[in-house]
Amino acid sequence: MTLVTPDFVEELQQYGDDTVLRCFNCGTCVAICPLINDSFPRRLIRYIQIGARDRILAGGRDLWQCLHCGLCSRTCPRQADPAEVILSLKRLVLAAWREEDTKNV
């Protein structure tokens, strides 16, 4: 079951991103990404849009595959800036992991 976090987009804004809602899921970024890996980065953007915060955290490590090369952002027809979205997600996930560690100490 996926828990929906309705204010996830606002939470992510604190970590830098404010373009994610522009994405209309065309898939250009997936086609051009040098990782040629299933649906990275569109899948992550869709998760953000639907508030699937726990899914992002569960697969958090995969974010670090991103090379921050920017090819997706360059070719995105909606200026959704997926490369920056992923960088913001890395910041959010790092913060969540650190918070977890603090709780566990």
Next chain:
Amino acid sequence: MFDPKVITALLADNVRKSGNPFGLANGSINTWWKGKNLAGEGGSLLLTGLMYQMVPYINAATGLLEKYEDTPTAERIRFARWVPRFLSAAVLKMKASGEDRNSAARILEDITRILAASGVDFAYRPELDFYSGILLYDLGDLDSFITHARRVAGRLQEAGVERIITVDPHTTWALKKLYPRHAGYAPEVRTYFELADLSGSTDREVTLHDPCFYGRYLEVSQVPRTLLAGLGVRCVEVTGSGPFTTCCGGPAESVSPALALEVGKRRVTELEATGRPLVTMCPICQANLRRAGAEVMDLATLLAGIVENRRTGDSSRRTEDRGRKSEEFPSAAIE
């Protein structure tokens, strides 16, 4: 893939302690300038950002990580405790290859030759040559990046540095775009090849691999092409070039050498399709493309070789012994 949390914590801790991601004293990494009699005063400050100097340690670390990535041993070991020990400064220092160190030093020396031949007034002060912290930014550790950037910016401001010459795309991006935003410091930043004004002539063809930050983020890929064209070097293009360049894969090497290699190999296939000698202008790209099996020359080596050949062939000019004969320049090998 290694745990990004552990790798990021290790690198951030090293940057905090030593100013660079390897926990080694900057002075022990940065030795290329010794005996070069570079001016310490005047004009713009040449700031290498230590990226070229770090390549021998990056190669050593990647070699170690590569050995254990996705192996049963890796699974059994708790990386949080283990990684810092096996990636310690002492181990990396021991494993860094002398040839890699010499190669980085030669490229930096070539850059100073290019600046001198272009009549650029520049100074080099090793005590002000800092690592930018860019890896922390790319890994998502914004707080650690900002802390480091502010420390570096403070030192440069204190020294009155207003104009900086950079040598690699990552440091250029950091100083030009990230430092003004995150450290309140906005010096004038130019790459050495933007300042190059060279004469010389040759007749050859090469293929350039544009680093992402030069090609896409900073949009300066036309500059080396124009410079090379003026010297008689034609660039044979691949589809992924300029603003649409394909990444070399290098940025993944700290968390996944296997992924970095896979992406690097795909890029090498694209580049080698032209059949021309490959040239790039980023130490990370050069290192990763080499790891993926390609012969890749640095732009500075190519440029300095052409300038040097012109000088040694022109008897009206003073041809001082610069410690290396013209035929030793790799440019001779690509004709």
